[in-house]
Amino acid sequence: RYHTAYLHVSPLPLKSSASQDQFGMLPLLASLLLSSFVAVAVAGIQPVVVSGTVEHLVAPLGIATLRPRFSWQFSTDARNLTQTAFELHVDTASDFSGGGGSCTSGKVLSSVASLVECSPTSGGGSLQLQPGRVYWWKLTATLSDGSSAMEAVMAPQRFSTGLQTRGDWHASAVFLGLPQTSPPPPDGAQVLCPWFRSESFTVTKTAIDSINAGTTSALLSVASIGWHEVYLNGQRLEQSSVLIPSVSDMHRRVLSHQYDTQGALHLGSNTLAFWAAPGWSQLTWPDSGWKMPGTDFNISDAPLVMGQLSLCPSSGHDCSLLVATTATGGWKARPSTIEHTGRWQWADYGGEKVDWTQNVANWSTAESTSGWLSAVAVPVDKAVTPESLEPMAPVETLHATGIAKCSAQPAAGSCYVVSFPRLFNGFFSASSLPGLQPGQSVTFTYSANCVSPCPAAMPYMPCAPPTAGTGVCTAAATEWNAIDSMVAGAGLTSFANKFNWHTYQFVTIESNGTLSLNAADVANFVGTRITNRQMRVGSFTSSSDVLNQVYEAFAQTYEGLTVSGMQVDCTNRERLGYGGDAHSRIEFAMDSYTSHALCALCSSDTQVHGTITCVETEADPKRFFEVS
Numbered sequence: 001r002y003h004t005a006y007l008h009v010s011p012l013p014l015k016s017s018a019s020q021d022q023f024g025m026l027p028l029l030a031s032l033l034l035s036s037f038v039a040v041a042v043a044g045i046q047p048v049v050v051s052g053t054v055e056h057l058v059a060p061l062g063i064a065t066l067r068p069r070f071s072w073q074f075s076t077d078a079r080n081l082t083q084t085a086f087e088l089h090v091d092t093a094s095d096f097s098g099g100g101g102s103c104t105s106g107k108v109l110s111s112v113a114s115l116v117e118c119s120p121t122s123g124g125g126s127l128q129l130q131p132g133r134v135y136w137w138k139l140t141a142t143l144s145d146g147s148s149a150m151e152a153v154m155a156p157q158r159f160s161t162g163l164q165t166r167g168d169w170h171a172s173a174v175f176l177g178l179p180q181t182s183p184p185p186p187d188g189a190q191v192l193c194p195w196f197r198s199e200s201f202t203v204t205k206t207a208i209d210s211i212n213a214g215t216t217s218a219l220l221s222v223a224s225i226g227w228h229e230v231y232l233n234g235q236r237l238e239q240s241s242v243l244i245p246s247v248s249d250m251h252r253r254v255l256s257h258q259y260d261t262q263g264a265l266h267l268g269s270n271t272l273a274f275w276a277a278p279g280w281s282q283l284t285w286p287d288s289g290w291k292m293p294g295t296d297f298n299i300s301d302a303p304l305v306m307g308q309l310s311l312c313p314s315s316g317h318d319c320s321l322l323v324a325t326t327a328t329g330g331w332k333a334r335p336s337t338i339e340h341t342g343r344w345q346w347a348d349y350g351g352e353k354v355d356w357t358q359n360v361a362n363w364s365t366a367e368s369t370s371g372w373l374s375a376v377a378v379p380v381d382k383a384v385t386p387e388s389l390e391p392m393a394p395v396e397t398l399h400a401t402g403i404a405k406c407s408a409q410p411a412a413g414s415c416y417v418v419s420f421p422r423l424f425n426g427f428f429s430a431s432s433l434p435g436l437q438p439g440q441s442v443t444f445t446y447s448a449n450c451v452s453p454c455p456a457a458m459p460y461m462p463c464a465p466p467t468a469g470t471g472v473c474t475a476a477a478t479e480w481n482a483i484d485s486m487v488a489g490a491g492l493t494s495f496a497n498k499f500n501w502h503t504y505q506f507v508t509i510e511s512n513g514t515l516s517l518n519a520a521d522v523a524n525f526v527g528t529r530i531t532n533r534q535m536r537v538g539s540f541t542s543s544s545d546v547l548n549q550v551y552e553a554f555a556q557t558y559e560g561l562t563v564s565g566m567q568v569d570c571t572n573r574e575r576l577g578y579g580g581d582a583h584s585r586i587e588f589a590m591d592s593y594t595s596h597a598l599c600a601l602c603s604s605d606t607q608v609h610g611t612i613t614c615v616e617t618e619a620d621p622k623r624f625f626e627v628s
Contacts, residue, residue: 048076048143048152054159055388056596062162062221062258064388064604066129069115072139072154084149085109085142088118090127092314094136094156094214103127113141131168132319133312134160134217162258162386163221163308169384173324175225175304176375178333193277193338193352193499196305196375199330200269200366201323207311208267217312218265218322222274223256223384226281226303227499231273231364232264241391242427242530243499246565247280249605250297253383257391261309272323273364275336276303277499280564282344301378325375332372336363338498341485347573348481351446352500356489357439389565389601390533390594398424400525403517406508407452407474413512417473418525423448423505425560425571427497427528428484433515436488440513444484444495446504447476448572476506480573488513501530503560503572531559538592555592558585565601 052072055063070088074081091102103118118127118137129135139154163169178194210216220237222230227244230237237259238244245255281302305325312319325331337358342350362368398420406415433442450473482502486495507525509515540551561568567585568575589595 048074048078048081048150050074050139050141050152050154052137052139052154052157054137054157056594056600057159057388057390059157059159060388061160061219061260062256062386062388063159064162064164064386066131066161066164067117067127068129068159068161069117070137070139071114071116072141073113074141074143074152078145081143081145083111083113083141084144086113086116087140088116088137089139090118090129090135090137092133092135092316094158094314096136096138096156107142129161131161131164132219132221132310134158134219134314160217160219160258160260162256162388164385166384169221169306170308170310170321170324172321172326172329173306173308174327174377175223175306175380176325176331176333177301177304177378178335179373179376191278191339191341192335193275193340194303194333195273195275195336195360195363196325196331196333197273197364197368197372198271198323198325200271202268203265203270203322205267208265210313211262211265211311215314217314218261218309219312220259220261220272220307220309221256222259222305222307223254224274224276224303224305225250225254225299225301225380227277227279228257228303228305229275229498230259230307231275232261233266233270234362234365235264237261237264238391241393241533243279243392243501243564245387246389246391246532246601248565250281250283250299250382253385253605254380255387256306256384257387269366270323271364271366272307272309274305274307275364275498276305277338278302278340278344279499280344282340284343284345304378304380306380306384327377331375333375334360334363334372340499341483342481346576349572349575350481350500351444351484351502352497353485353487354495355487356492357487359489359492385604387565387601389597392530392564393533394426394528394530395533395559396424396529398422398527398529400522400527402473403519403522403525404474406510410510410512413510414515414517415508415510416515416517417450417476418507418509418522419450419473420505420507420527423503424527424529424556425503425563426501426530428502428504428507429494429496429526429528430509431494431524431526432521433486433488433493433495433509433511433517433524434521435514435516436493436511437513438488438490440488440511440515442486442488442495442509442511442513442515444486445476445478445508445510446482446484446502446572447479447506447508448504449477449479450506451475451477473506476508478508482572501563501571503570529560530563532562532565532598534562534593534595534598536593554588558588558593561585562589562598565598 050072052070054060054068054070055065085107087107088105089096096102103120105118120127136156136158138156141152143150143152176196178192211218222228224245245257248255281297281299283297285296308324309322310319311322337355339353340350341353342348360368400418401421402419404417406417409415428444452475536555542548560571563571
């Protein structure tokens with residue numbers, strides 16, 4: 001029922017009354033109507049709205065195909081309304097002038113409304129787009145109830161194609177890394193999360209005017225081994241997303257992510273910068289009897305970043321390169337304030353160390369000049385393909401509910417436990433840690449388990465809320481090396497996760513210095529739940545509060561275990577996409593979420609020699625660390 005409504009015209013009579021919404025369709029439709037639409041009514045038929053997706057995504061940037069498939073959906077109070085025909089238009093120009101190549105399907109007599117390619121009326125075949133370009137599409141559909149007809153018109157929507165292969169990148173673009181100035185850590189584990197910065201590049205008034213007018217696009221493609229953040233003239237791009245790009249099989253390919261730089265480019269001098277972290281590139285398996293061959297990434301040069309910003313006119317003329325990561329382009333690099341601590345393996349995904357004594361003001365702009373090294377070009381013999389997936393994103397903010405002194409205080413310094421309302425998967429932040437002096441350090445240990453005054457039935461399992469009368473936890477278990485740390489700087493005592501996350505309800509904060517917290521400081525501590533930004537389009541409601549809670553627990557568990565573009569077993573202990581985990585969740589995911597893009601990425605990442613390895617046995621050595 002869910003899929004019929006999502007992919008096709010719904011045959012159900014959708015009324016506003018909740019009692020008639022037997023299948024949870026109203027929340028589904030409300031969630032999907034995100035894009036612009038126009039409703040055109042004909043006498044005798046009630047208004048219809050139409051929304052659309054490209055490759056399962058709403059107005060996506062950087063799709064992973066040059067032959068996109070379009071889907072659209074209607075919502076109406078009218079009964080027995082079906083699509084009888086459609087006409088699809090695709091163009092590089094928002095006014096569909098056809099200057100940059102276009103596709104007009106002509107009127108197609110069909111009820112199909114999902115995964116439709118645009119087949120031109122002349123020339124035959126299907127639409128073949130160009131990589132790294134902005135396109136627009138619109139739709140006119142004919143609907144009928146058997147006695148009268150109407151046309152529903154979808155307003156133009158924007159999307160773009162990614163750079164599909166390494167050959168689509170400019171010949172001068174290369175992966176850059178931080179020069180090795182000291183021996184690497186033991187076993188090849190990478191800890192540095194460096195900054196990269198370009199030399200200044202110039203943008204002319206003609207370019208700015210054409211970008212603002214919409215006749216030229218300014219798309220930035222960034223591929224990274226590990227995660228990255230992008231800064232243009234000191235402004236972080238796509239601030240609503242985190243941990244970019246998703247995980248992929250780094251034995252074979254690297255994912256790229258696309259950004260629209262309109263509004264961030266300045267007339268005259270500009271500076272492009274990246275903040276990178278090794279992330280999944282550190283993946284190793286412990287030396288155990290069940291370690292499978294070829295499952296380690298452990299890429300010694302990571303993190304590595306490759307970027308390319310081009311200006312492309314909608315008229316279809318050739319794109320011009322504005323800036324790229326090149327071996328001779330004057331790119332600089334240096335260690336940042338963040339290091340990854342611990343490993344990236346089963347039972348030890350470590351944490352982050354923030355050292356404010358190493359802070360560099362305005363590091364992402366040309367104002368910072370000292371301490372920078374020349375970035376080094378690193379050969380990468382892997383495919384580079386677009387991510388084409390909803391990114392990881394914050395989906396909920398949780399505020400701490402209490403602070404208590406630890407039941408066991410250290411000999412020197414202080415210790416506190418911060419409690420949150422429930423267990424969740426995500427980031428932790430502290431806006432201020434009062435009393436710390438420059439150079440003093442703090443550790444943050446994350447736990448699902450409070451051991452006092454709330455005894456647990458067994459180790460590593462959540463227990464009931466703290467005992468009545470105490471209000472907060474006073475001792476929490478240490479679990480799976482989930483530990484962050486911070487070194488205070490002059491006037492800098494904050495902490496926030498950026499390139500790692502934890503599953504926790506309790507945070508033990510211990511300092512070797514003069515940290516002093518009281519009950520009023522609880523407002524300083526915030527948790528951020530994160531997941532891949534799939535829309536929840538299904539719902540369940542019943543007269544049973546218990547069943548409603550079970551469904552919501554299922555949903556939040558699914559979101560907590562859907563991280564970095566795959567479904568994992570246990571985010572604090574096993575960030576490994578076991579095939580069985582995905583199989584056990586697929587029905588719930590497809591009923592409740594727009595999970596199509598996630599499944600498509602999974603399939604493309606696990607396809608080896610024409611077979612999908614995620615349905616083969618664990619003995620398959622080619623399998624991508626059991627990715628789902």
